[in-house]
Amino acid sequence: MSSLPGxxxxxxxxxxxxxKAKANDVEPCEAADFKGIKTRExxxxxxxxxxxxxxxxxxxxxxxxxAAVGASTFEELGPQAATVSPSVLLHTLHENTTADVGALExxxxxxxxxxxxxxxxxxxxxxxxDKAFVNLGGMMAERVGGLVSIEIVEDKVTALNSxxxxxxxxxxxxxxxxxxxxxxxxxFKIPGTWAGVEAVRALEAEGVRCHVTQVHCLEQAAAFGRAxxxxxxxxxxxxxxxxxxxxxxxxxNKLHEASNHGVExxxxxxxxxxxESLDTKIIASSVLDRDNxxxxxxxxxxxxxxxxxxxxxxxxxxxxxGTGVVARGGNxxxxxxxxQASFEAALGMxxxxxxxxxxxxxxxxxxxxxxxxxxxxxxxxx
Numbered sequence: 001m002s003s004l005p006g007x008x009x010x011x012x013x014x015x016x017x018x019x020k021a022k023a024n025d026v027e028p029c030e031a032a033d034f035k036g037i038k039t040r041e042x043x044x045x046x047x048x049x050x051x052x053x054x055x056x057x058x059x060x061x062x063x064x065x066x067a068a069v070g071a072s073t074f075e076e077l078g079p080q081a082a083t084v085s086p087s088v089l090l091h092t093l094h095e096n097t098t099a100d101v102g103a104l105e106x107x108x109x110x111x112x113x114x115x116x117x118x119x120x121x122x123x124x125x126x127x128x129x130d131k132a133f134v135n136l137g138g139m140m141a142e143r144v145g146g147l148v149s150i151e152i153v154e155d156k157v158t159a160l161n162s163x164x165x166x167x168x169x170x171x172x173x174x175x176x177x178x179x180x181x182x183x184x185x186x187x188f189k190i191p192g193t194w195a196g197v198e199a200v201r202a203l204e205a206e207g208v209r210c211h212v213t214q215v216h217c218l219e220q221a222a223a224f225g226r227a228x229x230x231x232x233x234x235x236x237x238x239x240x241x242x243x244x245x246x247x248x249x250x251x252x253n254k255l256h257e258a259s260n261h262g263v264e265x266x267x268x269x270x271x272x273x274x275x276e277s278l279d280t281k282i283i284a285s286s287v288l289d290r291d292n293x294x295x296x297x298x299x300x301x302x303x304x305x306x307x308x309x310x311x312x313x314x315x316x317x318x319x320x321x322g323t324g325v326v327a328r329g330g331n332x333x334x335x336x337x338x339x340q341a342s343f344e345a346a347l348g349m350x351x352x353x354x355x356x357x358x359x360x361x362x363x364x365x366x367x368x369x370x371x372x373x374x375x376x377x378x379x380x381x382x
Contacts, residue, residue: 052294053312059297064309083189084133085151086366090135093373100139107131108378115174120352125371130168132177141185148186149211154367156360159191165199169208187211187230191356195339197223204228214356216242217253219346221269222335225278234269235355236296237263237286240353249349254333262286263295270299271332290315297321 047054056062092100109111113127137148147213152172158164176186187209190196198318200210209230215221216239224232238264243250250256258264266284275278283301288295290311296302347353 025240038301048313048315051313052290052315052317052321054311055317056293056297056312057291059321060299060308061105061301063301063303064306081145082137083151084137084140085185086129086188086363086370087130089129089136090366090370090373093370093377100136103135103139104132104374104378105188106135124351127376128369128374129367130172131175134179134181135170137186138176138179138181143182144333146155147184147209149189151363152184153191153196154360154363156357156364159193159356160195162195162198162202165195166202169203173208183207189213191359192216192220192224192232193341193356197227197343199225200224200229202267204230206276214352214359215269216265216352216355217346217350218265218268218272218333218335219338220350220352222272222276223282223338223343225269225273226338227277229280231283231301232263232269233283233285234266236260236266236290236292238261238262238351238355239265239286252349260292260295263292266296266336267298267330272335273328275332282328294318294321313367348371 031069049055089103093104098225101294107128107130110128110131111117111373112132113124115121115124118124118127133150137150140148152168153159153165158168158278172188174181176183188203189211190200190213190287192212192214196212200212203210204227212224212232215224215232215234221232221234240260243253243255243261248258250261251260253265254268255264266282270277273282281300283303284296284299285303286303287296287302287308290308293302293304293308293312
């Protein structure tokens, strides 16, 4: 087998395991929120005493968003964690500057991924990429104090098939068990489809924790909360922009009286979870500005840009924090029994369908690019 340039295949790699990295082999990389959003955490020594940032941090876990790849060891704004996705693995392989490329090296010599076991080159490729995800996730789990979130759905077909989602999660969990990664150290990312609800219900019942993405309406959030999802991710700025363009749906989703539809949606979800005694946590992302952040005070996790963090850090603490929309709670629209039909209808009156489709198209594009790289740069020479 031809290895990636500059990396030897060790005995441990031939068992499908990952070569141990030397301390100077691993570059600082991105930290994610504990559910896998690509982030790094803001260093504590730059938080100004008496600032809005310091005050807001007492009410919510704050995480600094970044486009960087990997995992970091900053300690102040939220738990350390990491994410594994097609784009993250592809970036690692293209850079080829750290021992993280060993994630693919180990996968290439993993016996269950050989053609003798898989039956075809296409099946082998799928197996190799799954194993590389697990290897990289295992390496990140050793470097971060929090959790590693793994993308397991990269196309529409899988996103609409609960059996496929469940099978993929179980398959990858077995691979994690083989390399002795604690099951408490990782989560699987699942998009907010009805098949996702069914998959989350089954997986969480087995103790497999799930991070649900692309949640855009109250029925969708409630369905995943009732299914036992560990965390759901909401998108404040995207919702606000969408409802401005689609005012007819403001009334049907009980958002017509809100000055910010995204913030009000987060409040409704948090209040619903509290009223129904659901343990599911919320991460608010796409937080556009200081006012958004202050209004979201009290949400479990808040993903913030460097610009918003800097603005909060340069402003003196104010009485507005602690009385934000989310912290206040209040009344919430009733969510009764949720069937597949009512779930799909609710998605149709929100940004959910178009956002899920765009998200899956991007993941599929990244997955195809990753497969092409592995086939042309590695598999053809082994």
